[in-house]
Amino acid sequence: MSALLISVGVVSLGLNRANPALVETLRSHVTDAAAPALAFLGQPLAGLHNWGAELGQWGHVYEENRDLRETNRRLVTWRDAALRLETENAALRAQLHVAPDPAISQVMTRVIGDPGGGFMQSALLAGGTSQGIEKGQPAITFASGPGEPGLGAFVGRVVQAGDESARLLLITDVNSRIPVVLEQSHIHAILGADDSERPQLIFLPAGASITVGERVVTSGSDRLLPPGIAVGVVASNDDNGIRVTPLADLARLDFVSVLQYQGVKPLPPPETLTPPAKGKRR
């Protein structure tokens, strides 16, 4: 009996190399099966987290209220400026005949687990392919309301999608690589992580000058992520690398919005293109 069990263990090890597709299917099925239990048991824990966070805020409620009023006053000014710029931008786009960005729909889903152990910075989501969540789709911290422009902060991308559950690889995971661009200097780079709380910018062009405090957004150059999603802010530039503090609060992920962005299709190879018929050119 023991020999048989050891054989099963060894065969399962070999499956990783021999049939990775089967292993991935198994992962999806097991995750789907575990998702309801995790969602049920995770609710009291989420309530406890929220209660703890609220308890900590009670002591600062007056200061927070004052700060919020001040922030609101400044945001009203910014809102007017943004509306003016939006109108101007729309007029300029119309004049230049700029192709509009594809509309991106969102699926909001609850985070029900953190089954990464010590091995992976990931989050388990309560939605899967039956809700329209597919492998490769990006996730952000919150969904914009109807009529509200802009997107939330980037959290990660879906690396596994079952029928009723999905797994999100966070931007702090060692396997995460996100093509980004610095918002002001337009320097392109890759945001890589080393399992620390602050991922770093790699593959920068030679002689690139990076300013601390500059915002980092997705570039969309991988054709898989929509461009312009806020990722983080450059926090330091020293011997330890150029570190970015994520804008999303990854320690408190209760809900995320998965963007149903299908990516930009690559151009077909030239040999498959049909040349225009002769005599029809003007």
Place this chain on the structure above:
Amino acid sequence: MIAASLVRVESWTRHLIPAGITLVLFVVELLPWTGHDIIPVPSLMLIAVFYWSVRVPALCPPLFALALGLCADLLEMTPLGSQGCVALMISLLARFKAKRLGQQSFITLWSLFALVMLGQSVFLWIGELVLASTSLPPINLLTRALLTVALFPVVARLLLLPAQKLANEAVLVD
């Protein structure tokens, strides 16, 4: 007849206690306790597998340990079989030496478990490198191992009462 059936059901229920508790600890381990922080979650499942395998080996069969380890692999995205083999080895070794280990002091068991966790970390690191061609951060593996070893007395204390009850009710027959 009804009484006999009830006795049989009760006996079966008692036999399922270690497996049930281990399963609950495993699910608890998967919940977002640290809120997606960098802090790894200790492996409560391995503590339970080790403890039951030493104290009541008959009620924690290697097949159960392997199945649970494989589930952990599938849910925690480690190479399939890596945690399964570790859990199986723990169960088999503990069963093999159950009589001797059962007589050891708690400190000896704790030290042995620390060695097991160290071995598990090395095995997982090599497994990930060979099978998935990626390298797990050793600091995360070691932190997880240390946290698991640190939690061993607490979990063992929680499991002590059911283990003693099962032992008193003479279900310790291997």
